[in-house]
Amino acid sequence: MPTDVFRITTAGSVDDGKSTLIARLLMDTGSIPHDQLDAALGPDADPTRIADLLDGLESEKEQGITIDVAHRYFDSATRRYHLSDSPGHEQYTRNMATASADADALVLVIDASAGVKPQTTRHLDIAYRLGIRNFLVVANKIDLVGYQRKKFDALRSEIEDLFEPYADASWSLIPASGTYGDGVVKSGRNMRWYDGPTLLEALDFLPRLESADEAPTVSIQLIERKGPRSRRYFGSVLSGTILDKKPLTLIPGNVQGTIVDLHADGKPANTASRGSQISFTLAEDRDVERGSLLTSSDSLTLSHEWNAQLIWLESDSGITGRPYLVRLGHQHTRATITRAHIIDSMNKREGETHTLETNTTYEATLSAQKDLAIAPFAEFAQLGRFVLINPETGQTAAVGTVNFSLRRSDNIHPHNFAVTTRDRETLAGGVGKVLWFTGLSGSGKSTIADEISQRLRLQGRAHTILDGDSLRKGLTRDLGFSEADRVENIRRTAEVAKLMAEAGLVVLVCLISPYRRDRDSAREIVGSERFYEIHVATSLDVCEARDPKGLYSKARLGEIPNFTGVNAPYEEPLKPALVLDGAKALIESVEAGLALVKD
Incomplete structure (x- = not known):
């Protein structure tokens, strides 16, 4: 059995026959069990139904379309292939792009009777921008045009125009019938005028997606813990050749890691080449996590930008x-x-x-939350x-x-100050916390925070209020109310709140903050142990009836765009620390908020 795994994906427009073509490829390479063949095709092995071999979901079968990306393996005499059958509908372009992001080559399927379609062009462009340079273009459904050479030659001219903007792309055109099998694995008898390779033969000739750096590199996928000090690591060889007992550099950490007891594809081995699935132990006791790398490459950089x-x-x-x-x-x-x-x-x-x-x-x-091992593509x-x-x-x-690492983190070295966060919290009178009040305009966020602030003053507790309107006169005065500006408004506020909480203050933040993901981002910035999301869930009717600033009236007249609750959405918290109703007695909300402040 071949062990060299070559990753390919298919693409093209809807109804160009990708699923049928790939199912034929799997069927004629003996990659589908007989019981599955019988269940999908019936006792008469109806060739027009072979796409059912790939369409795994009943709802897809009923609609006659493929929605998900189907992952399959098949073998030629020289290679093992990992194939991703990508959908052709425009709304599922991201599935095709995701599959292309891991592929060595693209099989671009075109209906020989219809020619190039807009999605054909779009899929080619995406694959090229993701670094794929080897393409096999399949003129599928050649049977629908009577296996005519004249039609095939006309299509070749169309393909030449299609690839003209991609000067360094390598491509070839193959006539095939997914339904009847001509040109897929076997040549067939209907295209004697064609003396080129079948699809499978052409796949075997394709080179891997090459990198300038071929230094030995292993990516760790799984860690098996056999005891307090015993671990076995499972991973993929990304490049080069791995040698047993050969020291490499562990990233992150930049320390030596020596591979011992190497197994490749389940068997003891002295070496393992690119594409191999390996397991091993390390001679040294190292802190290793999923995603860590062992390498001798100079191209890799640890960077978060x-x-x-x-x-x-x-x-x-x-x-x-x-x-x-x-x-x-x-x-x-x-x-x-x-x-x-x-x-x-x-x-x-x-x-x-x-x-x-x-x-x-x-x-x-x-910008990532932590350093990643990256390299220019x-x-x-x-x-x-x-x-x-x-x-x-x-x-x-x-x-x-x-494109390149910015490596800005290399120039940033936070000072280790003598006065710690714990020291500052002692001075401030307690553990720093952020109470994040979210809700519609007029819901009572600022009113509740103001009353809590007065009670904290009487208790001698250091605190502050970050109110949306006040912030927009200074820290966020350059921002408007578009979705992008709201995101940045919350990010800036969260960063300031974090610094204040680390100084021991109770920070009362009053922002509409309508988007759930942005509040979650604020929680990550501040730290979940300090962050308390409080939903002031006053109804829209009550808020609009109050309308203390006259904003709802203006929004209803169309004078204020992107106004939350009127012409912009508000996403309620899923699991807030507290839900308050601003229409009820103020003292109830204040007491509930103060309970969160207690250490």
Whole structure:
């Protein structure tokens, strides 16, 4: 059985027959069990139903479409392939992009009877921007045009025009019928005029996605603990050749780690090459976590900031300053997009933007919560591609490639001050806390905070109030009320609140803060042990009836855009520390708030 794993993905427009083509490939390479074949195709092995072999969800079968990304393995005589069958519908472009972010090559499927479609062009562009340079274009459904060479030649001219903007891309065109199998694994009898390779033969000739750096590098995926001091590590060889008993550098930590008791693909081995799945122990006692690397590469950098080319895929707009989950190799953490510039169709950078729109490419700066081992994509592809994930939905929001590390953290060295946070809290009279009041305008946030403030003064407790309107006269005076500005408003306020809480103050924050993800971001900045989210859940009717500043009236007349509760949403907290009703007696809310302050 081949052990060299080559990763490919399929793409193309809806109804071009990707699922049928790939199912035929799996079927003719003997990669589908007979019982599954019988269940999907029936006793007569109906060739028009072979796409059912990939469409795993009943709802997809009923609609006749593929929605998820199907992952399958199959073997040729020389290679093992990991294949991702990507959907063709425009609304599922992010699935295709996610699959491309891990691929060595792309199989671009085109309906020979229909030619190039808009999604064909879009999928090619995404794959190219994610660093893929090897493409196999399959003229599928060649049977629908009678296996005509003339039609195939005309399609070749169309493909030449399609690839013209991508000068360094390597591509070839293969005629095939997914339904009847011609040109997929076997040549068949219907295209005697074609003397090129079948799809499987062409796959075997494709080179891997190469990196300039081929130093031995292992990414650790799993740690098996066999006792207090005994661990076995499982991982993938990203590049180079791993040698048993050969010392490498452990990242993070920058210390030596010597691989011993090496197993490759389940068997004892002295060496393991790129693509191998390995397990081993370390001669040294080291602090290792999932995502750690063992390497001799000079290209890798530990950094929490980098410049990247980013393709935004989520239907909702992305916002600079908002937190996302980043997956880079086997490393995971939270990250924000701090700056973004649109990249036009000519690959030129345009003006800065704070919102990122679907299927648009950007040059972006990203800042992660912790240092990651990264490398420029051109130098080390496996650690130069990443995915951003929406933490609320778990769906892919964007994919990108690393241009370069900014390494700003190398120049930042916080001073170790003699007076500690604990010392400051003792002076202030207690543990610093942040009470974050959120709710509609007029709900009573500031009124409740003001009364709590008076009670804390009588108790001699050091505290302060960060009120939205007051902050907008100074700290956030440059911000408006767009979604992007609201994100930045909350980030700045949370950073200030954190510093004050670390000085021992009780910080009463009064902000509408309408978006759940942004309040969660504030919690992360401050620290969950100090952060108390308080929902002042006064109804919209009561708030609008109060309207102490006349803002609701103006919003109803259209004079105030993006006004929460009228023409902008408010997302209620899911698990607040406290829920208050501003329409009830003030003393009840005050006593409940003070109870959170007690140490």
